Amino acid sequence: MPAVFVLIWATGFIVARYGMPHAPPFTFLLLRYGLSIACFGVWIALAQVRWPQTRQQWLHLAVTGMLMHGGYLGGVWAAVKAGMGSGLSALIVGIQPVLTAIWLSAFGSAEHRVSGRQWLGLGLGFAGLVLVVWRKLTEGSPGDTVNAINLAWAVGALLCITAGTLYQKRWVAPCDVRSANTVQLMAAALVTAPLAWLEPESMHWNLQSAGAMAWSVLGLTLGGSSLLFLLIQRGAAASVASLMYLVPPATALMAWLLFGEPITPVTVAGIALTALGVALVVRPGAATSGKA
Template structure:
């Protein structure tokens, strides 16, 4: 018989999705802090390098075993390229190109919708997307179009939509969606520290050549140093590790069910820190998208 899980551990496990969503929301804010002082790929290349240097001694001191099969290394590398290089590269490039934190968060916030529709579509007979999920999908995209249309015509400095930054954000959306599905399907359970080290190494191999081609150089100051520190310690060591653990524990559904809270949370923080305007259109579009996402990810009765 399995030993009962201590009550404190149960409470922590239940709180993990909420903690992850809060940490995840800050990723878009960090991009706004860092991008005025650095090109996106150079920032991410340094971030991946510092994160790897943090994981390696942690792995050595803990005596953690690395994955033993080439296939597992390959699967981890693919997820690293998608969930780090593709996703973060898209978000950071979009923000660098003038997109605000709130809009980038709103676009990527459709990831649970795409994931749920895909899983339902691939579930076989009797598992097709429900009418409620299709309604949620339509509402989610309608809310996004409402916000994007306003940003195209009435966006301010650092908070505008163009076809260029929209393309980067959409790339990030599809990268995180495909990466999550791929990891859930192919990556076998292993230690989160070694998994992250492999994923970050693969992301660095893809990102570094792009960073070397950037003409702009990094201009170190307090804002850039703070953004880098939180990106490494809070987002990579904390957020990415927590996401991997949640997927391994089968709690990805709990995270997905709360993801609709990320865009409103990010928009509120961006309004406080960067004065990104929260207009009636922005509130209506964000609320409509959040409601649509909640309809899609809400488990059936």
């Protein structure tokens, strides 16, 4: 399940490359949420899935939805649309495993704090991430810029995915992933709708934007987001967060296969270092399971 999640989540950057030139970020995401809710609704009705049973569970799911869907996705897409390069945006949100580990070490219970081996793995993983995105960081593209606006969006996305992961692990009780994801998406749609309404640009439909939307709904939301929910529900927070280190290397391999983007020896070294770091974090015995 972790390997499948990484592969699906990595396609998000490929989707952004296809869809971003033809759609404002929040309008695209609002449509994505609406279509995903419709698909989940049909699935829930056919399978007769139970909805969350308490008001508190609905509230906790709504909070995680606003953070992990609305805040994280909205922040990343808005940062890239505002001119930030994909290398820098990947590096900023890639700090998530380190922030998660710092929080657990400072506020987690003794049995769930990050071990020395895990800290070594987190450090190696981040070093590998830097190597993977190094070419994009140093070369960039003619339109790449960094300003207060896109930096704020990227940092906001980082804080949202970190807080959402920790919040779900602490407060969301085990429940059916289909109904839980639907509640999360409804909450994300509520916070995204005003931002989409303020965007002056409209959605331009063509083969690229339609394909990006279709995969965003079927692959990323119904598949990737559901797997992330299950991974957080079943695994230790630091171990799940460390999987995000593997997303940029997987994206680099996909970009090489699909777009012919070069993979340098530095990239290969970064992929190997990232894989080693994640292995140290998630290997059996590195952490105990349970609520963070």
